[in-house]
Amino acid sequence: MVSSPHEAMHRIFQEYPGLFSGVSEVLGIDFAPPTSVTVLPTDLTETQPVERRVDTLLRLDTEDDAPFLLAVEAQGKKDPSKPASWAYYLSYLYTKYRLPPVLLVVCQDRPTAEWASRPVDIGPPQWAALTLRPLVAGPHNMPVITNAAEARKDLxxxxxxxxxxxxxxxxxxxxxAVSAALRDAPETIADPIVELIAQGLGKLPAAQLWRNLVAVDLSFYKSPLSEEIRDEGRAEGRAEGRAEGEARSLLLVLERRGIPVPNDIRERITGCADPNLLLEWLGRAVTAATAEEIFTGEEQDDGQRRRDADDELTALGQDKSLS
Known part of the structure; x- marks a missing residue:
């Protein structure tokens, strides 16, 4: 039951709206005197269902027995309406779960990340009733991991x-770096990462580079993306021999990267019967600027080739550890 003091403490402002000017002056906050006042309905219940969904919501229990909620939002561009929605999410989550909520916004471009990082005061400038302070992860603060060993530490x-x-x-x-690190990872870990990166890159130019890297060595990939690439490049190759399959994959990578393949080079690739050599060319095709570059080092003299062959077994273990 609502008490009389409760009623008096708020109804006085209905009876004397100008009272707020006197109260704010006492509190040392400078609000301009109102020129008009409208009494609004006090019922804040939603009259119709309102659908609001956070992208991901997690409850995190911690070692210091201080659980909290983590709401994760993926933001692709600046959106002036988002801060109001985010503030609603956090207020609702706190009301429903009675746990402190944290908002993490993930971005792919620096301007959006910097925009999302700015605290947003909700309320008049003299006294913000709420301040929205998202955590933001984006290109401005996420590490650039280009070393396979470092990537392997935290995939x-x-x-x-x-x-x-x-x-x-x-x-x-x-x-x-990620591709190299995944070579030592179990399929249960590698497969979701292959797909997440493919999804995250979308239709950006880097997406094709990722497909090319996955195509170089599919032996440890069983994900839908790798199966798709396998079907594209080696469906006929499996029936006609490994060498032809590698040749088809090599030509597919060059084609997808938009690199012209002259007839003489195409004939050299399709005419090669050594699957190991074709696989070596395939690895070079991922980063080569021209079709000719896949043959870098192929003009060694016979003596050098023999020395390379003698050293192959010795270097094999080192090569595996470095990969």
Whole structure:
């Protein structure tokens, strides 16, 4: 039951709206005197269902027994309406769960990230009733992980690095580091990462580079993306021999990267019967600027080739550890 003091403490402002000017002056906050006052309905119940969905919502229990809610929002561009929605989410979550909520906004471009990072005061400038303070992860603060060993230490962070730096000049090195790190990861870990990066890159130019990297060595990938690439490049190759399959994959990578393939080079690729050599060319095709560059080092003399062959077994273990 509502008490009389409760009623008096708020109804006085209905009876004497100008009272707020006197109260604010006492409190040392400078509000301009009102020129008119309208009494509005006090019922804040939604008259119709309102659909509002946060992108991801997690409850995190901690070692210090201080659980909190983590609301994650993916933001692709500036949106002036978002701060009001985010403030609603946080207020609602706190009301429903009685746990402190944290908002994390993930962005792929610096202007959006910097916009989302700004605190938003909700209320008049003299006294903000609420202040929205999102945490923001984006290209402005996420690490650029270009080393496979570093990526291997935290594959999830390396994956987020690749997604948030999708348009960064270093994206090629980031993707190569993740790809190399995944070679030692179990399928249950590698498969979701392959798909998450593919989704995160969308239709950006880096998406094709990721497909090319996955296409180089599919032996440890069983994800839908790798199966799609396998079907595109090696469906007929499986029936006609490994060498022809590698040749088809090599030509597919060059085609997808928009690199012209002269007839003489095409004939050299399709006429090669050595699947290991074709696989070596395929690896070079991922970063080569021209079709000719895939043959870099192929003009060694016979003596050098023999020395390379003698050293192959010795270097094999080192090569695996470095990959």
């Amino acid at each position: 999830a962070l390396a994956t987020l690095s690749a997604i948030t730096h999708a348009v960064d000049p270093d994206i090629g090195a980031i993707l190569k």
